[in-house]
Amino acid sequence: MEYNHREIEAFWQKYWEDHGTYKVSNVSDRPKYYVLDMFPYPSGAGLHVGHPLGYIASDIFSRYKRLKGFNVLHPMGYDAFGLPAEQYAIQTGQHPAVTTEQNINRYRSQLKKIGFCYDWSRELRTCDPKYYKWTQWAFIQMYNHYYDLDAKKARPIADLIAEFEQNGNTKINAAHSDVPEFPAAVWNGMEDSERNSVIDAYRLAYRAKTMVNWCPKLGTVLANDEVKDGVSERGGYPVVQKPMEQWLLRVSAYAERLLEGLETIDWTDSLKDMQRNWIGRSEGCEMYFEVADSDVKLKIFTTRADTVHGVTFMVLAPESDYVRQVTTPECRDAVDAYVAGAAKRTELERMSDTHSVTGQFTGAYAINPFTGDQIPIWVSDYVLAGYGTGAIMAVPAHDSRDYAFAKKFNLPIIPLIEGADVSQQSYDAKEGIMMNSGIFNGLDVLTAKKKAIDEVERMGIGNRKVNYRLRDAIFSRQRYWGEPFPVYYKDGHAEMLPLDKLPLTLPEIDSYLPTEDGEPPLSRAAGWQTADGCRYETSTMPGFAGSSAYYLRYMDPDNDEALVSKQADEYWQDVDLYVGGTEHAVGHLIYSRFWNKFLYDLGYVCKDEPFRRLVNQGMIQGRSNFVYRIKDTNTFVSAGLKSQYDTTELHVDVNIVKNDILDIDAFRAWRPEYNNAEFILEDGKYVCGYGIEKMSKSMYNVVNPDNVVEDYGADTLRLFEMFLGPLQQSKPWDTSNIEGVSRFLKKFWRLFFNGKDGALNVSDDEPTESELRTLHKTLKKVEDDILTLNYNTAVSAMMIAVNDLTSAKCNKRKVLEPLTIALAPFAPHITEELWKQLGHDTTICDAQFPQVIEKYTVDDTKCYPVAFNGKTKFTLDLPAGLDKDGIEKAVRDNERFQKTVDGKTIVKVIIVPGKMVNFVIK
RNA sequence: GCCCGGAUGGCGGAAUUGGUAGACGCGCAGGACUUAAAAUCCUGUUGUCAGCAAUGACAGUACCGGUUCGAUGCCGGUUUCGGGCACCA
Known part of the structure; x- marks a missing residue:
């Protein structure tokens, strides 16, 4: 009997389907094991051989675990909302739901041919209203909760209101946006609208103004990767940074727990490092600098309170509100021009570009609280609005960015550490003995840092603070193809839909473009409002909304009563092995951990961390093939001879090349212009060049798994x-x-x-x-x-x-x-x-x-390498159990030993039983 | 710019914790079977030098330096490629 893969694979795939071989029950005596793949975005191009890499790896693990007696959950689904389908809809008018459905069907059939043990009855897609009902539900829960920093968990807004009625917000330690302090009496005297805006500042889902890439010409917000060099990738129109009212999730409230949780899970250290870096915890202090001749106080965050004596100027982010507040009339025009210029650069450009130093003086002065000196306040785009408070105290002697700025604008540089030479560059190291620092002189940096914060607190100008780089997640997208928010607006205030009205499904619209006046596509929908005429939110949720809790839904995919039943959650608990690409190292993996912790706080899930063990699979790169056309001809020369001619290197479809030998007939048929191509061959063959590049259509190096499955x-x-x-x-x-x-x-x-x-x-x-x-x-x-x-x-x-x-x-x-x-x-x-x-x-x-x-599995002899001065000269088979002395004796008795030593002196003998023997000879 | 990862024969890669560098596979070369081809099997295959040969010497894991009896693996520095940097997913 011949091995016929086509017959065998077709037979068994049908058998598995007919017999429900991979159907998994939530009720079993066997121990559970949950193996999860990061679900794919079903793109129009279909799967290429790079996609299944991780899926095969997890499939092998799942099958192994089943052979070891586990009840294994191994599901698959689709991250089905997203920009590409929407772009395609804009171009062709096809509804994204239609193209997404087609793409999903293609993906599924491709996946089924590879023989995965997925329980297909649990397949889900994020764009299914039955699924996104629970994304909307979670959002409403976030809206209805705040984060108690003392209890370290989310609590209902009702608890917050009870606290306000008792004590105002003077005692509570909760994560919140900027809000003034008020006692209970003030709260109890507030109008409903005032109360609403106070409560909103504490919600885990809240609204705030944030910067977006606005393209006036396209009338839309662009993703960072749609912006190249300050203009839109599509059309090349100018893009500016513009503040826009958006929904945000208060992820930052969970920063500490997201950090602590890393200690309990089995991920690689590099991945944990990336998450730690993303969370960016830093201990320091928050303090205020008064502005001369003004009521304004600049709030700054610093990790180097010990260097306040060396603060010789202040710098504001161009987007900061302080800019407007402090700029003097004489400087206004110049500052406005500078701010407008900065708005043209994306954050990434601003962070990457450390060479060009730019800035503008505001005309105002702050007062250094330690020295009493008046110091100028500048605006510069090296300060980012999103991190800290959008204002910094500049210590040019001990921070390289401040140093470059001071040099450029001739600002004073005062060294604070003995022996630090700051004539050429700043001294950034956090060690040494303090000088020029008043009461801190003679202290080492670490002690001075602690003492300086004590001093700040004593003076009442600030306090200790832990700061996080982790920002709240912007949760609005000005797009069509995403989850609608379960939100309507009444008297200008956002209200949540009642749970029994979920899901709020996407409306049909006549065009997927934003409106003329720049409103998101959903505002085109007729009747996009509640029964009593309140308009619905017109932005939709981002990609990570649907992927943040999908692993829970697989446990209980058809449940209409809950995201996941108590029973299913308690049986499956968490993902034992999660396999996916490193490109999700921060985004998805931070947001879903946050989402899970939130649901854990509310008692809906039993595990604080969702993914116990995580493995990143690498990318599969394409191997491109090239042909070499002699310039201005239709003649192609084989790779080995190309140096003799002036040629142009062209990509050729790897599917008509085998072992780097071009199929000439197939090449002629590939494109009309090659019909009459001539070839200069080596040994009767046309040899192609090759290169390693990204696997992509434009490189003609995409290999489709369907073809491989068919052939092999x-x-x-x-x-x-x-x-x-x-x-x-x-x-x-x-x-x-x-x-x-x-x-x-x-x-x-x-x-x-x-x-x-x-x-x-x-x-x-x-x-x-x-x-x-x-x-x-x-x-x-x-x-x-x-x-x-x-x-x-x-x-x-x-x-x-x-x-x-x-x-x-x-x-x-x-x-x-x-x-x-x-x-x-x-x-x-x-x-x-x-x-x-x-x-x-x-x-x-x-x-x-x-x-x-x-x-x-153990051998009874060991083949010992015998080395002299670290170089193996010969090997010797010896009994595995032999001890050091036995080994040395056996080696010394060997004739090859005598030959190699050859009268030289043995200086040292190293014998590691079971490993090797080494003689140092002279 | 910042964070993370990688670099080993012609190619993909292997090498428990610092202990025989190149397993396994591809390709290539030679051979067997065959009228022939395919398929299959066998032998060789890091480089240089020496030798008819068995074999031997030297070099060798991106580059420079260090630690060690011994480094692909550890330390310091450099080059270079890839991923991420918050609206691609």
Whole structure:
């Protein structure tokens, strides 16, 4: 019987579907295991071979866990809202729901061909109203809660109101936006509208003005990656920073818990570092600088209170409200011009550009609280409005950015640390002995820092504060294809829809563009208002809204009463293994942790952290092929000869190139202009050049998994993707290497079918010691590698085993059957077929992973490398258990030892039993 | 600019914790089988030098330096490629 991947894979995919092999129940005696993939955005281009990499990895893990007796939840769905579908709708008029549906169907059929063990009955998509009902529900919950910093959890707004009635806001320690202090009496005397605006400042979902990339010509807000060099990518129109009223989520309230939670989860250190950096905790103090001849006080945050004596000027962010408040009439025009100029640059440009120093004097002076000196207040775009308070105290002697600014504008630089030479550059190190610092002189920096904050607090001009870089998440998008907010406006105040009115579904509109006057697309919808005429919110939610709690929904996808039932949540608890790309290291993974913690506070979920173990898969890069056209001709020269001509390098479709040899007929047929192309060949072949680039349509290097499955089979594709290299690393795709794993599967198959006419020929004889060694060493390696997700070496180990068993002509059931089970997670179709051929009538998924017998995995001899001065000269087989002295004696007795030493003196002997031997000789 | 990750033969990569660098696979070269091809199998394959050969010497894990009996792995510095930087998802 020949190995026919097409028949076998079609048969078993149908079998799995007919028998519900991968359907998972929420009720089971077996322990649970939850393996999750980051769900894809279903783009119009379909899957390329890079997408399934992580899915295959998690699929192998899921299948392995099932073989080990776990009840495994392994679902798939679609992150279905997003910009590309909307852009396509703008261009073609097609409703995004229609194209999204088509794309999803394509994705599903592509995924099904690869033989994943997904429970497809749990498939979900974020654009389904039954799904986004719960996204809207969560938003309403956030609106109805505030964060109690003492209790370290979210609490209902009703509790807050009760507190206000008792004590005003003087005692409460809660996360909030700027709001003045008031006692209970003032609260109790407030109008409803005043109360509303106070409460709104405490809600976890709230409204505030934030900066957006506004493109007046397109009448729309642009994403950062739609802006290039200050103009829109589409059309090249100018883009400015403009404040806009938006919904925000108070993620910053959870900063400390998001940080602490990292200690409890099994993620890589680099990923945790990125999250820590994103959260950006810094301890320091918040303090006020008075402005001369004004009531304005500048609030600043500093981690270096010890350097206040060296503050020689202040700098405001161009967007800061302070700019308007302090600028003197004489300077107004210049400042306005500067602010307008800064508005043209994105935040990223401003952060990246540390070379050009720009700024403008406001005409106003602040008073240094320690020295009493008057210091000028400047505006500069190196201060960002979004971080801290949008104003800084500048210490040019000890901060490099302040230093560059002071040099440029001739501002004084006062060194505060003994021995610090600040004639060429600032002294940024946080160590040394203080000078020029009044009462802090002679102290070391650390002590001075503490004492300075004490002094600030004593003077009543500020207090200790922990600051976070983590900003509240802007939750509004001026787009159509997203979740509508369950919000309407009554008398100018935002109100939530009652829960029984959810979901609020997306309305139909006649065009997906913003309106003439720059309103979001939803404002085009007729009747976009409540029954009593209050208009609904017209912006929609961002991409991360739908992806923040989807892992919970998979647990209980059809529940209309709750996001997830108590029973389902308590059974599945959390994601045991989460596999996805490193591009989500901060965005998605911060927001969903926040979302989960919030739901945890409210008692809807039982785990504080959603993703126990997380692994990032690397990217698969494209391997592009090039042809070389001689300039001004239609003649192409082979890569080896191109240096003899003046050529243009052109991309050629990798699908008409094999092993870098161009299929000339296919090339001529590829495009009309190449019909009559001429070729200069080497050895009768046209050799293409190659390069590693991103896999993308425009590089003609996209490889579609459907073609690979058709030609080689899903099992080969799965093995090959894993064999490419370490899961976490990015690596190029080169289809020609696939032959190796393809041959491996055929060879494995032949171990069973080596009888007459290829009939099944498996013997029931007892295996030899050596065969058992091969088997158990392989099982051990494969199992270890699966647990660490080192699948590339697991595949190698199985190749070695098959090579060994082929040489030994081993066809024994007691060896082949366990090996088949070990291969099953990697290559599910072929192993199902072999399992059946071996006489089993149930799926191999319900087999048990074979038990490793340790005694067959350890060798009784060790091949010792014998090195002299660290260089291995020869090797020696010795009994594995031999001790140091025994090893040394055996080595010294060896003739090659005498030959190598050859009269030289032995200075030192290093023997590590089980490892190596090294002699230092002179 | 800031944060994170990577760099090993012609190519993808391997190398428990600092202990034989190049497993496994591709490609290539030679051979067997075949009328021939495909498929399959066998042998060789880091470089340089020496040798008819078995083999031996030297160099070698991006670059420069350090620690160590011993470094692909640790430390300091550099180059370069990739990811992220808050409205792509």
